[in-house]
Amino acid sequence: SPCQNEEKRNLSLGGHVGFDSLPDQLVSKSVTQGFSFNILCVGETGIGKSTLMNTLFNTTFETEEASHYESAVRLRPRTYDLQESNVHLKLTIVDAVGFGDQINKDERQVSPIVEYIDTQFENYLQEELKIRRSLFNYHDTRIHVCLYFITPTGHSLKSLDLVTMKKLDSKVNIIPIIAKADTISKSELHKFKIKIMSELVSNGVQIYQFPTDDEAVAEINSVMNAHLPFAVVGSTEEVKVGNKLVRARQYPWGVVQVENESHCDFVKLREMLIRVNMEDLREQTHTRHYELYRRCKLEEMGFKDTDPDSQPFSLQETYETKRKEFLGELQKKEEEMRQMFVNKVKETEAELKEKERELHEKFEHLKRIHQEEKRKVEEKRRELEDEMNAFNRRKVAVETLQSQSLQATSQQPLKKDKDKKNRSAIAGNQSGVSLSSSKVMITKANVEPLNCTSWWHAIQCCSCLVKSATWREGFI
Amino acid sequence: CQLFGYVGIEAVLDQMKIKTMKTGFEFNIMVVGQSGLGKSTMVNTLFKSKVSRKASQPGQEERIPKTVQLQSVTHVIEEKGVKMKLTVTDTPGFGDQINNENCWDPIIKYINEQYERYLREEIVITRKRKIPDTRVHGCVYFVPPTGHWLRPLDLEFMRRLSRIVNVVPVIAKADTLTLEERAEFKQRIQEDLKTHAISVYPQEDFDQDLDDRALNDRIREKIPFAVVGADQEHQVN
Numbered sequence: 001s002p003c004q005n006e007e008k009r010n011l012s013l014g015g016h017v018g019f020d021s022l023p024d025q026l027v028s029k030s031v032t033q034g035f036s037f038n039i040l041c042v043g044e045t046g047i048g049k050s051t052l053m054n055t056l057f058n059t060t061f062e063t064e065e066a067s068h069y070e071s072a073v074r075l076r077p078r079t080y081d082l083q084e085s086n087v088h089l090k091l092t093i094v095d096a097v098g099f100g101d102q103i104n105k106d107e108r109q110v111s112p113i114v115e116y117i118d119t120q121f122e123n124y125l126q127e128e129l130k131i132r133r134s135l136f137n138y139h140d141t142r143i144h145v146c147l148y149f150i151t152p153t154g155h156s157l158k159s160l161d162l163v164t165m166k167k168l169d170s171k172v173n174i175i176p177i178i179a180k181a182d183t184i185s186k187s188e189l190h191k192f193k194i195k196i197m198s199e200l201v202s203n204g205v206q207i208y209q210f211p212t213d214d215e216a217v218a219e220i221n222s223v224m225n226a227h228l229p230f231a232v233v234g235s236t237e238e239v240k241v242g243n244k245l246v247r248a249r250q251y252p253w254g255v256v257q258v259e260n261e262s263h264c265d266f267v268k269l270r271e272m273l274i275r276v277n278m279e280d281l282r283e284q285t286h287t288r289h290y291e292l293y294r295r296c297k298l299e300e301m302g303f304k305d306t307d308p309d310s311q312p313f314s315l316q317e318t319y320e321t322k323r324k325e326f327l328g329e330l331q332k333k334e335e336e337m338r339q340m341f342v343n344k345v346k347e348t349e350a351e352l353k354e355k356e357r358e359l360h361e362k363f364e365h366l367k368r369i370h371q372e373e374k375r376k377v378e379e380k381r382r383e384l385e386d387e388m389n390a391f392n393r394r395k396v397a398v399e400t401l402q403s404q405s406l407q408a409t410s411q412q413p414l415k416k417d418k419d420k421k422n423r424s425a426i427a428g429n430q431s432g433v434s435l436s437s438s439k440v441m442i443t444k445a446n447v448e449p450l451n452c453t454s455w456w457h458a459i460q461c462c463s464c465l466v467k468s469a470t471w472r473e474g475f476i
Numbered sequence: 477c478q479l480f481g482y483v484g485i486e487a488v489l490d491q492m493k494i495k496t497m498k499t500g501f502e503f504n505i506m507v508v509g510q511s512g513l514g515k516s517t518m519v520n521t522l523f524k525s526k527v528s529r530k531a532s533q534p535g536q537e538e539r540i541p542k543t544v545q546l547q548s549v550t551h552v553i554e555e556k557g558v559k560m561k562l563t564v565t566d567t568p569g570f571g572d573q574i575n576n577e578n579c580w581d582p583i584i585k586y587i588n589e590q591y592e593r594y595l596r597e598e599i600v601i602t603r604k605r606k607i608p609d610t611r612v613h614g615c616v617y618f619v620p621p622t623g624h625w626l627r628p629l630d631l632e633f634m635r636r637l638s639r640i641v642n643v644v645p646v647i648a649k650a651d652t653l654t655l656e657e658r659a660e661f662k663q664r665i666q667e668d669l670k671t672h673a674i675s676v677y678p679q680e681d682f683d684q685d686l687d688d689r690a691l692n693d694r695i696r697e698k699i700p701f702a703v704v705g706a707d708q709e710h711q712v713n
Contacts, residue, residue: 011551014524020556022501023493030492032684058481084485216494275484279491287605298601 034088036140037278038077038120040172041093042113042164043149044100045070047179052147052234053093055247055258056270057082060236061093070098073109075116077141092141100160109160110167117143117171121293142290144281145208145273146172149179150229154188156195165205171289173208173281175273176200181231181264182249182256189231196229210272211280224272230265233258500559502609504590506641507564508583508633509618510571513648518616518705519564526707527551527564544569544582565612571629580633587612587641614677615641618648619665619700623657626668634674642677645669650702658702665700676700 041049045068054060061080077094096113120142127138146168150161165174176196178184184192200207207228210221235258239248247258258266273281302322507515507528516528528549548565565586570579590611597607615637619630626634630645637643645665650658669676676699683689 011523011525011527011553013553013555017522017524017553017555019501019503019553019560020558022558022560023496026496027489027492031489035488056483057479058483059479082479082483082485084479084483087486087489089485089488214494214498270484275487276491278485278488279495283495291603294603295601303601 031087033136034090035282036090036092037282038092038094038141038143038145040075040096040113040117040143040146041149042096042099042146042168043179044151045098047149047151048234049095049147049149049179051236052177052179052232054236055234055266056273057091068101070101072102073098073112075112090139094143110164113164114167114171117168118293121171121290122297124290125294125297142285143172144278144285146174148174148176150176150196152178152180152184152192152231154184154192156192157199162199162203162205165200165207166203169206170292173284173289174205175208175269176229177265177269178229178231180233182233182251184231193227193229193231208281208284210277217276220271220276224268227265227268230269230272232266232269233264234266497558499606500561502561502563504563504565504610504612506567506583506587506612506615507618508567508570508615509648510620511568513618513620514705515566515616515618515648517707518618518646518648518703520707521705523553523562525551525553527562528566544579546582546586563610576629579629580636584636584640587615587637591640612641615643617643617645619645621647621649621652621661621702623653623661625664631668631672631674634669634676635672638674638676642679643674644677645700647700647702649704651704653702662698662700662702669699 039053041053043049050061059082061078074097075094076097077092079090079092082089082091094116099109099113102109124138124140124142127133127135148161148165148168150157165176168174178189178192178196181189210217210225212218212222212225233249233256235247235249235256237247237249238245239250239255239257240246241248241255241257246260249256249258257263261267505519507519509515519528520526545568546565547568548563550561550563553560553562567583570583573579594607594609594611597604617630617634617637619626634643634645647653647658647661647665653661675681678692678695680689680692680696683692
């Protein structure tokens with residue numbers, strides 16, 4: 001069984017061994033791998049963010065002027081590959097486009113920014129938690145520093161500034177800077193800086209402090225800390241001052257030189273941001289802000305380091321319990337859905353059955369009505385036929401009478417007698433028709449012409465006449 | 477993007493250097509080989525100090541342990557401002573028994589334990605700022621200078637361990653071989669390693685780019701290093 005002797009002793013070396021090259025080895029590894037630095041610029045549109053970036057890095061990052069009419073705050077990251085001597089830098093500049101432009105400067109101004117920062121942390125965390133991971137060539141997109149551009153009003157911070165910085169100070173290193181500092185006079189600037197710092201302190205905003213624990217940089221850093229927030233001026237144009245071409249802004253009343261420390265704090269910003277503390281910014285982001293995010297996220301997901309009995313939890317156990325929980329929930333949900341489905345099917349089935357029954361009833365009902373109607377119509381038809389027959393007989397009888405009356409006035413051949421006999425035989429069943437009544441009928445027919453448009457109509461009128469009692473009397 | 481003037485990005489290298497020097501380094505090596513091959517002497521020679529206590533001291537009983545044991549000794553050494561916490565793990569009893577079957581098991585277990593310890597620290601919710609690194613960074617394997625071939629024990633051990641740790645094979649007490657014998661021995665060992673697909677440090681898979689590969693190829697030509705250790709000083713010229 002392994003036995004470990006953990007005494008740590010200081011040992012003096014008898015000669016040069018050579019491991020003093022270790023830092024160089026480490027550094028050269030970073031150099032060949034390249035490393036990334038990510039800056040987030042937050043400030044109103046037109047305050048000079050892009051110009052400042054161009055001035056800081058002595059180059060022209062291709063950006064078009066941002067519009068003032070953005071509907072919401074959105075973050076625009078852009079990555080550039082810079083190289084200086086043998087150092088490769090992957091620089092990402094993230095712009096908060098539309099910040100401070102909305103009419104309603106509420107929560108929605110800040111939350112896209114917070115979301116973006118969190119997303120970068122999340123991506124790193126995901127990579128770190130992977131089983132097969134490759135962290136050494138992972139492109140780190142976590143924001144290492146946030147440059148907050150303060151509008152040079154000369155009075156104090158805006159409430160939007162305070163709210164934003166308060167929300168961001170636990171997630172990212174904030175360096176506040178006063179933009180377009182050439183619009184403030186020296187005395188105003190001094191008061192402005194004091195006001196800003198006191199407001200930040202009284203609101204509990206934790207901005208980035210340049211580290212003072214390392215003797216090499218402690219002095220310069222503590223001096224710089226006292227100059228915060230840096231009042232900067234950016235310019236990519238060059239103006240001839242004396243016999244040199246310097247970057248400056250030319251006004252009718254004079255020239256503001258960017259790299260002149262008595263004109264503005266640009267040089268200080270460059271020193272602090274790039275030449276002295278770039279690595280510290282990266283380290284702080286990783287060891288402080290990222291760890292905080294990671295801890296909160298994992299706790300949120302339900303992982304703990306110790307269980308209620310203060311026994312250390314093995315991550316494997318936690319994973320397994322979580323997995324069981326999850327699977328259990330999944331099963332439950334499946335069951336629920338299946339139940340719901342079955343119920344719905346039953347319901348629909350019942351409904352359909354009900355409807356079917358109703359339809360069937362209706363159908364039966366209609367059938368009965370139809371049969372009823374049919375019967376009635378049949379009856380009516382028979383009646384009508386009877387009446388038609390009756391009418392025909394009457395007609396025949398009337399014609400017989402007519403011919404009889406004509407015969408009475410003139411001698412007729414025997415043939416007609418036969419006809420008469422036939423007709424009278426036909427009309428025998430009916431009531432006899434007297435001469436006088438036939439006259440009445442003819443007269444009536446002449447006096448009351450039938451206004452009938454059709455035969456059917458005519459028959460009906462005749463049937464009415466036949467039914468009319470007074471008319472009938474004439475027959476009897 | 478083209479930079480039109482000096483920005484000062486390269487200053488970050490110095491920043492990094494200062495930071496690493498402040499935090500210091502940790503280096504853990506393991507020496508494996510039969511007793512009497514000069515392991516402790518070698519380590520002492522490497523670090524120019526009495527890192528390991530030699531097993532054969534006058535007045536001490538020499539005992540071969542019945543099973544492979546692992547003993548770690550930690551020292552803090554400093555050179556030109558660079559602090560290093562050096563841990564040397566010795567494996568007395570390795571290859572010394574009559575039956576050496578599975579003598580590599582305790583070693584493999586130890587290495588994996590260190591990995592496990594590190595992993596545990598890494599997945600804790602509230603992580604330490606600097607996770608103590610006890611993982612074995614390199615394993616120096618001492619091959620006895622027979623001049624013939626790698627023994628089955630050597631092959632087995634290197635095969636298993638090259639999968640989980642950086643193995644640096646060395647020919648111990650190389651002053652017992654003539655130059656020709658040495659060259660032949662190295663050649664045969666290289667062939668053996670290739671035949672058995674044992675990838676020792678520096679592994680070809682991890683060559684980062686062409687320059688790296690060129691440099692490593694030159695090193696690979698010379699593997700295994702034939703070394704001699706001495707901790708006593710003598711006047712030369």
